[in-house]
Amino acid sequence: xxxxxxxxxxxxxxxxxxxxxxxxxxxxxxxxxxxxxxxxxxxxxxxxxxxxxxxxxxxxxxxxxxxxxxxxxxxxxxxxxxxxxxxxxxxxxxxxxxxxxxxxxxxxxxxxxxxxxxxxxxxxxxxxxxxxxxxxxxxxxxxxxxxxxxxxxxxxxxxxxxxxxxxxxxxxxxxxxxxxxxxxxxxxxxxxxxxxxxxxxxxxxxxxxxxxxxxxxxxxxxxxxxxxxxxxxxxxxxxxxxxxxxxxxxxxxxxxxxxxxxxxxxxxxxxxxxxxxxxxxxxxxxxxxxxxxxxxxxxxx
Numbered sequence: 078x079x080x081x082x083x084x085x086x087x088x089x090x091x092x093x094x095x096x097x098x099x100x101x102x103x104x105x106x107x108x109x110x111x112x113x114x115x116x117x118x119x120x121x122x123x124x125x126x127x128x129x130x131x132x133x134x135x136x137x138x139x140x141x142x143x144x145x146x147x148x149x150x151x152x153x154x155x156x157x158x159x160x161x162x163x164x165x166x167x168x169x170x171x172x173x174x175x176x177x178x179x180x181x182x183x184x185x186x187x188x189x190x191x192x193x194x195x196x197x198x199x200x201x202x203x204x205x206x207x208x209x210x211x212x213x214x215x216x217x218x219x220x221x222x223x224x225x226x227x228x229x230x231x232x233x234x235x236x237x238x239x240x241x242x243x244x245x246x247x248x249x250x251x252x253x254x255x256x257x258x259x260x261x262x263x264x265x266x267x268x269x270x271x272x273x274x275x276x277x278x279x280x281x282x283x284x285x286x287x288x289x290x291x292x293x294x295x296x297x298x299x300x301x302x303x304x305x306x307x308x309x310x311x312x313x314x315x316x317x318x319x320x321x322x323x324x325x326x327x328x329x330x331x332x333x334x335x336x337x338x339x340x341x342x343x344x345x346x347x348x349x350x351x352x353x354x355x356x357x358x359x360x361x362x363x364x365x366x367x368x369x370x371x372x373x374x375x376x377x378x
């Protein structure tokens with residue numbers, strides 16, 4: 078079945094002049110057939126540079142929106158309209174406006190936000206570049222949302238006051254990891270390193286050996302001299318790393334699944350390529366303002 082689907086997808090890609098972009102949390106078969114696989118920053122850059130007519134974005138809603146914002150002359154399609162990020166839904170444009178008025182400080186919108194939020198932000202960031210973005214902003218007080226754990230991470234890295242908006246915004250996948258998980262992992266695999274995502278709770282980050290984005294985790298695993306590595310992030314990345322490093326023992330800190338990411342399937346990719354439905358559209362006025370915040374991120378980094 079997988080071989081037949083791959084054959085169909087490759088044929089449709091050529092026929093439609095399409096490319097497939099996949100996030101690291103997608104199911105392994107989608108990562109396998111994708112033209113580009115990466116984290117939010119890498120996929121933003123890939124979307125900006127696509128020359129094909131169609132982009133099939135396998136991720137969640139805000140990622141496809143970002144692709145449409147950065148490459149407005151291309152048709153951006155999603156395999157499933159149900160792939161919506163719960164964390165992105167925790168922040169809206171009105172909350173950003175009120176926070177900026179209250180604190181009189183620049184707002185950094187995590188890329189895990191909708192276009193309307195990016196449109197009222199001063200700059201965007203990803204988990205891979207948040208420290209550089211915050212460090213390069215000419216202000217000692219910065220607002221950042223919606224992930225409060227990422228805001229804590231940025232404050233630790235830069236020494237600046239980083240105020241989370243909303244106060245307790247989080248990713249349900251990474252929030253599920255606890256210090257008890259880390260303690261248990263240390264006992265079960267005493268020789269292994271523990272690496273976690275900056276969306277994890279501060280206490281989990283403190284007890285880890287390394288904290289980084291998914292792309293940074295991939296590089297860390299490839300370069301690490303340790304045979305045992307325990308990873309605190311969504312299971313899709315771990316499945317990929319297990320496949321790429323058969324000589325290493327790679328374990329999840331806890332099996333945590335993003336149900337939104339798993340809404341995309343190979344059948345969905347085939348269907349959307351055939352029908353060219355599920356087109357992602359962003360209001361032009363919002364897209365123009367959001368693009369400025371995203372481009373500002375590239376400038377600061």
